[in-house]
Amino acid sequence: MSSSSFAGSDRTLALGLHQDGRRLTPQRRIVLQLFESVGSGKHLSAEDVHHHLLQANSKVSLATIYRTLRLLVSLGLLHELELSEGGHRFELASHDQPDHHHLVCIGCGRTEEFESDSVLEAGRNAAENIGFKLIESTLNVRALCPSCQKQDMNISS
Amino acid sequence: MSSSSFAGSDRTLALGLHQDGRRLTPQRRIVLQLFESVGSGKHLSAEDVHHHLLQANSKVSLATIYRTLRLLVSLGLLHELELSEGGHRFELASHDQPDHHHLVCIGCGRTEEFESDSVLEAGRNAAENIGFKLIESTLNVRALCPSCQKQDMNISS
DNA sequence: GTGCGTGCAAAATCTTTGCATACGC
DNA sequence: GCGTATGCAAAGATTTTGCACGCAC
Numbered sequence: 108m109s110s111s112s113f114a115g116s117d118r119t120l121a122l123g124l125h126q127d128g129r130r131l132t133p134q135r136r137i138v139l140q141l142f143e144s145v146g147s148g149k150h151l152s153a154e155d156v157h158h159h160l161l162q163a164n165s166k167v168s169l170a171t172i173y174r175t176l177r178l179l180v181s182l183g184l185l186h187e188l189e190l191s192e193g194g195h196r197f198e199l200a201s202h203d204q205p206d207h208h209h210l211v212c213i214g215c216g217r218t219e220e221f222e223s224d225s226v227l228e229a230g231r232n233a234a235e236n237i238g239f240k241l242i243e244s245t246l247n248v249r250a251l252c253p254s255c256q257k258q259d260m261n262i263s264s
Numbered sequence: 265m266s267s268s269s270f271a272g273s274d275r276t277l278a279l280g281l282h283q284d285g286r287r288l289t290p291q292r293r294i295v296l297q298l299f300e301s302v303g304s305g306k307h308l309s310a311e312d313v314h315h316h317l318l319q320a321n322s323k324v325s326l327a328t329i330y331r332t333l334r335l336l337v338s339l340g341l342l343h344e345l346e347l348s349e350g351g352h353r354f355e356l357a358s359h360d361q362p363d364h365h366h367l368v369c370i371g372c373g374r375t376e377e378f379e380s381d382s383v384l385e386a387g388r389n390a391a392e393n394i395g396f397k398l399i400e401s402t403l404n405v406r407a408l409c410p411s412c413q414k415q416d417m418n419i420s421s
Numbered sequence: 422g423t424g425c426g427t428g429c430a431a432a433a434t435c436t437t438t439g440c441a442t443a444c445g446c
Numbered sequence: 447g448c449g450t451a452t453g454c455a456a457a458g459a460t461t462t463t464g465c466a467c468g469c470a471c
C-alpha cells in the first residue's frame with residue numbers, strides 16, 4: 108500500500124520500454140500510476156483517463172492517452188476489456204488476479220469480478236484440444252443484479 | 265437443413281416484431297437469412313453484412329443494417345460479440361449451442377468456437393454467489409494458434 | 422546530439438440520427 | 447390510411463495520424 112508498488116511498476120515499465128529502445132516519459136508513468144491508484148477492479152475508458160488526469164492537474168493529450176493505453180496493453184501492464192456499451196475500457200493487469208472474469212448486469216451496468224480455476228482449466232483444455240496455446244481467458248457473464256431482477260418482475264406482465 | 269429453418273426463423277421474427285407493433289420487412293428478413301446461410305459459427309460486422317448483401321444484389325443501406333442488427337439482438341435472434349479488434353460483430357443465436365465460447369488467435373485472428381459445461385456452471389455459481397441471475401456467459405480465450413506459435417518462436421530471441 | 426514521444430489539429434472509422442418518402446399492416 | 451421502416455446525408459462518437467517541436471537517453 109506504500110509507494111513501493113508505484114516504484115515497482117515504474118521499474119517494470121522502464122525495463123519493458125528500454126528493451127525496445129523506448130522511453131519512460133512522465134505521461135506514460137502518470138497513466139500507469141492512475142490505474143494503480145484506482146485499483147485493479149476499475150475499468151477506465153480513454154476519456155475517463157483523460158478526465159482523471161485533468162482533475163489531477165496532469166495535462167496529457169487524448170492522442171497520447173490512446174497511444175499510451177495501446178502501449179501498456181502491448182507490454183502486458185493493462186488489460187483491454189470490451190464489456191459492450193460504447194468504447195473500450197482498460198484495467199490494471201494485476202498479478203494477484205491473473206485471469207479474472209466479469210459479471211455485468213444488463214439492467215444497470217453494475218460490474219463485479221470473480222475468479223475461477225475451473226474456467227481457466229476449461230479454457231486451457233479447449234485451447235489444447237485444437238493445438239492452441241492459451242495466453243489468457245476472460246469469462247463475461249451477462250446477468251441481472253438483485254435490484255434489476257425486482258424491476259424486471261414488475262415489468263413482465 | 266432444408267428451407268424449413270428459414271421459414272421457422274421468419275415466423276419467430278414476425279412474431280417477435282408484431283408483439284411490439286413492428287413490421288416484417290424484406291430488409292429484416294434478408295439480414296436474418298444472411299446469418300442463417302453463413303451458419304452460426306461466423307462473426308459478421310455491420311460492414312460485412314453490407315458487403316454480403318450487395319454481392320447478393322440485395323441493396324440495404326448501412327443505416328438500416330445497423331438498425332436491424334440492434335433489433336435482432338434485442339429480439340434474441342443474434343448475439344453481439346466483442347472479440348477485440350475494431351468494431352462489433354454479430355452471429356446467429358443458435359439454440360443448438362446456447363452458451364458457446366471463443367478462442368481467438370492473437371497472431372492471425374483465427375477464431376474457433378467451443379462449448380463447456382464447466383464454464384457455464386462456473387459462471388452460474390459466480391453469479392449466484394452475489395445474488396445475480398445468469399443470462400448468458402461467454403468465455404473469450406486469447407491464444408496462439410499452431411502456426412503463429414512457430415512464428416513467435418522465431419521472433420523471440 | 423539523436424531520434425522517440427508529445428501535442429495539436431485534421432482525418433479516418435464506426436455508428437447514430439433527422440427527415441422525407443415508401444410500404445407493411 | 448396510419449404509422450413504422452427505409453434511404454440518404456449529415457452529425458456524433460471514438461480512435462488514429464501527420465508534422466513540428468521537446469525531451470529521454
